[in-house]
Amino acid sequence: MRNKRQKCKHFSYNFLGKNRKGFMKILEAFTAIMLITLILLIILNKNAEETDVSQLIYDSQYSILKQIQLNRSMRSEILDVAIPVEHDDVNFPNDVKNKIEADTPVSLICKGKLCVLNDDCPLSNAEEDKSVYAQTAVISADLDTYSPRKLKLFCWQK
Helix, strand or coil: CCCCCCCCHHHCCCCCHHHHHHHHHHHHHHHHHHHHHHHHHHHHHHHHHCCCHHHHHHHHHHHHHHHHHHCHHHHHHHHHCCCCEECCCCCCCHHHHHHHHHHCCCCEEEEEEEEECCCCCCCCCCCCCCCCEEEEEEEEECCCCEEEEEEEEEEEEC
């Protein structure tokens, strides 16, 4: 039987004994490594928060242009209009204009332009201080008409 005054070596408050200085150095090194890791994670997380909107804009432009390409009545309207014609012109097809405006995300402004197939097709009234993203679709024919045209969609953030 053990005397109550005898200390149990396994559960003693002085479990470090003579190695206290070594343990403190290890603890300090571990704390320093954790602080450096935490700072690096914070810096990397701030860089990751800056989302790349170009992919989101590209996806919305692609979706709008694909729906216009697949719609027979919109294709016919595009093929019947005299080109070049911009989004704000009176001759721009109304269904196409309405489709672009209806499917444009709230955070974007999108304008279309119809051009000859081999034309550069720049937008004349684009925002100069914004990044303008452009995507092109070729509208070539319907059952009655073969007159290839380019529908170029320009989008930028509000």
